[in-house]
Amino acid sequence: MLTITDFIRILQNFYNSPNRKMEELEDHRLETWRTVLKDEARPLISIRPDESLYVAIRSLIHHKIHRLPVIDPATGNVLYIVTHKRILKFLYLYINELPKPSILHKSLKDMDIGTYNNIETAREDTLIIEALNKFVERRISALPIVDADGKLV
Known part of the structure; x- marks a missing residue:
């Protein structure tokens, strides 16, 4: 997956290379930069569509990622992408249908969030x-x- 961080690294590469001009960036393709950034690339973390919400949250946190592709195991295609924002929105929309632990009434400061x-x-x-x-x-x-x-x- 190409992320904003990857794009920033591409810009940094151009900025730090005195022989390169920013205009050259218009002619580059993603395949070129996959090669250039390969040493900094992290393994692709994904989950299957039958995984639980808990597994998705745990994967996002454990791997320190912001986006988690959900991959069809039969085709290898990306079905959708789970993000922290989407999970929070889901929890907000369905909060009245979920048990409310007392922790939800504490302040962010008290919980050190x-x-x-x-x-x-x-x-x-x-x-x-x-x-x-x-x-x-x-x-x-x-x-x-x-x-x-x-x-x-």
């Missing part, structure tokens, strides 16, 4: 390539933009 330390940020004058590097190096998908006082802008 979230990133509380070392939150990566950027300033408005941060170079794009620096922001892209932060995405890849810190394995994050969002970067709060803050002013000189650390306030979100």
Whole structure:
């Protein structure tokens, strides 16, 4: 699967190669970059359509991935892709039909859910390539933009 992280790595490769021009990117094909990025490639993690919601969630968390393709075992075709967002939406839509554990009434802070330390940020004058590097190096998908006082802008 081609991910945003892969695309960022492609852009980094062009940026860090003085002999390459960004215009060349228009002529490249995905097969070229599969070869270039092969050393950084992670194995494809997938599940079958008969797997449980629990197995899907466990796979996403255990493998630290955001997207989980569901593969037809007979054809090898991707049937659909499960994401954290889709699972949360499903749980929200069906929350009234599910047993409600008391933990749902606790605050996020009390349950220590979230990133509380070392939150990566950027300033408005941060170079794009620096922001892209932060995405890849810190394995994050969002970067709060803050002013000189650390306030979100």
